[in-house]
Amino acid sequence: MKDYFRLLSFAKPIEKFAIPYVFATLLYILFNTLNLALLAPLLDTLFNHKKAVEVAVAAAPAITEEKSWWDIMAKFRELTDYFILNYGDAQALKYVCLMIVASVFLSNIFRYLSAKTMEDLRVHTLLNLRKNVFNNVMNLHLGYFNSQRKGDIISKVSSDVQVVQFTVTNTLQVVFKEPVTLIVYIVLLFSISVKLTLFSLLIIPLSGLIIAKIVKRLRQQATQAHETFANMIGYLDEALSGIKIVKAFNATDYVKDRFHQENVKYSNITRKMVRRQQLASPVSEFLGVMMVAGIVYFGGSLVLTGKSDLTSSEFIAYIAIFSQVMRPAKALSDAFSGIHSGLAAGKRVLDLIDEKPEIVDSPKAIEIKSFNSSIVLQDVSFSYGEKKILDHINIEIPKGKTVALVGPSGGGKSTLMDLIPRFIEPQEGKILIDGIDIREVKVASLRSQMGFVNQESILFNDTIFNNIAFAKPDATADEVMAAAKIANAHDFIMNTDEGYETSIGDRGIRLSGGQRQRLCIARAILGNPPLMLLDEATSALDTESEKLVQDALYKLMENRTSLIIAHRLSTIQNADLIVVVENGKVIESGSHSELLNYNGLYRRLIDMQTFSE
Known part of the structure; x- marks a missing residue:
């Protein structure tokens, strides 16, 4: 994590981007969650009749402390009940649909603003990182370049820096947005059914352990991939610089073969690495479906046997909300697998930044204006x-x-x-x-x-x-x-x-x-x-x-x-x-x-x- 926070320092002044990003993201999460929270009242509007609502309103006791989790949903239900009693089912349905459309519109507006701010941060980080790397390279003594491959330096300044900036900013985005989204969804699930939510949370750690096992070797493979890519760039630079000599000595096949061998090596490493990265996503999705299926069975049994006070609309809304929980969880697992490649590239970039020039001005160095003797x-x-x-x-x-x-x-x-x-x-x-x-x-x-x-x-x-x-x-x-x-x-x-x-x-x-x-x-x-x-x-x-x-x-x-x-x-x-x-x-x-x-x-x-x- 030390390397990660060093790389993150290149995003300074991060508050310039973080404050609007947090503000836009929170509003996006709020309106996006509201869409799902309106699902149960919408279903009630579709399936309940006016008389049933009148009976329910007359018989319903005041919301108790035990039902405090349900306050938000209860307010939505009261609002739809009010529309049904005063305007009828059709009018109530229209109002609920308009609320959902407005909520979706606002959630996407703030989603765009959030993504725009993060893109600005990404470009800003890349600018600072590449500037620092190149400036340090230019300040190094000539002896350094005599001992290093030019292709390796070019790879670090171009390819590695690109990988780092995407990893750093994507991880920063996921670390804030997805956990907050996950927490809001879980709070909403608890508000519907504590028993079902506790059951579902028992399965999530198992999913995390399986995914962590899959991505365990990614960082080592990523380091090998970056080094092999640097060798390819070096061979390409040598071939282009000496193209006349290559052709003069009929060495075209030799140069092709050398580049091809390194290309094959890079492709094999990349293939293995991407396979592991891509395996994390379907595994997490499969585990998510298994969890949803388990909850449908467990929760459905409770509803059918009367052991739960959940209504049909509440249960459907619960399933819909829980299916969305897997999206931020999946994004976290993908970010976890992607950060290994970024940190491997970041380590190479930081090594170049940490390289100190052997020839520097002494603290008391003077400036000469002329040559006299x-x-x-x-x-x-x-x-x-x-x-x-x-x-x-x-x-x-x-x-x-x-x-x-x-x-x-x-x-x-x-x-x-x-x-x-x-x-x-x-x-x-x-x-x-x-x-x-x-x-x-x-x-x-x-x-x-x-x-x-x-x-x-x-x-x-x-x-x-x-x-x-x-x-x-x-x-x-x-x-x-x-x-x-x-x-x-x-x-x-x-x-x-x-x-x-x-x-x-x-x-x-x-x-x-x-x-x-x-x-x-x-x-x-x-x-x-x-x-x-x-x-x-x-x-x-x-x-x-x-x-x-x-x-x-x-x-x-x-x-x-x-x-x-x-x-x-x-x-x-x-x-x-x-x-x-x-x-x-x-x-x-x-x-x-x-x-x-x-x-x-x-x-x-x-x-x-x-x-x-």
Whole structure:
């Protein structure tokens, strides 16, 4: 129940919905019960004659304390008797029918208002829950996403949240409405016959035990179903993202088979779970019919043998009311079976909400407005688990200088660059910006001083204009165009169908690699940061595209501090400082000419690239 109440907290301010819901529901129950309460007087009106009513009225004693349960029904009977005596049977029948119609009309009006309020609460809960889940996901550190399947995260944010909001609000609805309805019906039944009602209540716990036994394993099956569905979403995402590779390697059948196996597993679990859920409803209905049949037999015997003071109309009304008792009881059993699936999904959602980002602003973190002198890495070490990635790195990046990181793949260059914007944190040492430890700087203000261009051109399924303006949403058309011109992107943009308003498709699929990269550079230029981080920005391009992109990069780096990772060493020969990193250590540093004279790893890398070209 702890998880349930946590999930319910996302419905706040719940009183905004609960008060009108309670008011409308109570009025619905009142008028809905009134329909059944009028049944006995209606039957009396149909079957009794005026003279019989006159005799009954003359002979009837005042309502006694023993008959206090019957006060409400007695009032209805007195009212119909009054109509019969004064207006006749036909007129009395008309009045009773009009009362029933009015009661049904009002009960349905308040039923609609009750359902409308609950739907508003459901939408409100979904809005808050999905907002909190997504916000927390966006705040998590990059390391979290390296260890999690994207499909599992997508499943939690979309499918699991949907299941949770229906379960929470439906259960909330059932927990108030159905018990109150049940209590009102039972009170009405007691008012007709205490003996019959006590007999019927002996059977209800048996029904509850049987249904509880049926739904016992639902929560475990629901958890398995949600996890399997998340795997399916993961496979779907991988297949769509890598569709070109899938087809290139004739792996379509393999991908189909992998998805199909998970689909079959999910279908089997869902089938078993739904069977149990659906079994609860017919079982409760069958038990209800058995109870009605038992009461008909028991109560009918009492009436026939004269051991009960129930009239025929009262007994029929009792049976009709008791048949309605099973509806809220059945709704409670269905809610009880459904809550297990919701709580299983809710546990997964709450686990995601409870996941805390490892990188947060310290309480005394300051905001920096500019970059003035240098970034210094002092004795920095970093490990993934027990694997050492960086080992006591010392580098200084002075303002206005270009520093390049080179070396064999897997040496730790990208990890080193990720440390500067605090995508990850070093286990040892510290990084200073203008002499301030970056752990004492607000993350947002630190990253605002930096621009990023990665090897992979990360773009969004939007227009060219919005992709460039991503770093500055309030940018004007002139500013966006100026950034595109510097990035050598304006000409190809104007050759597209709709210019800057052209949609580039998922991940920029409608553009070439060089065009995508130039848009990324334009995006970085528009932000106008003093420090640029360039991670192999040209390594995946052809020669012509590389020349255009490299020219754009030179313009980008003008009057800026730049940290570059490059495998094509020809592109960084003019760097102010070249740092050679191998196996997590700095083994050489200096200018291009100095490193050539060292005749070390840098020289060997240069020679290999020259030979291969």
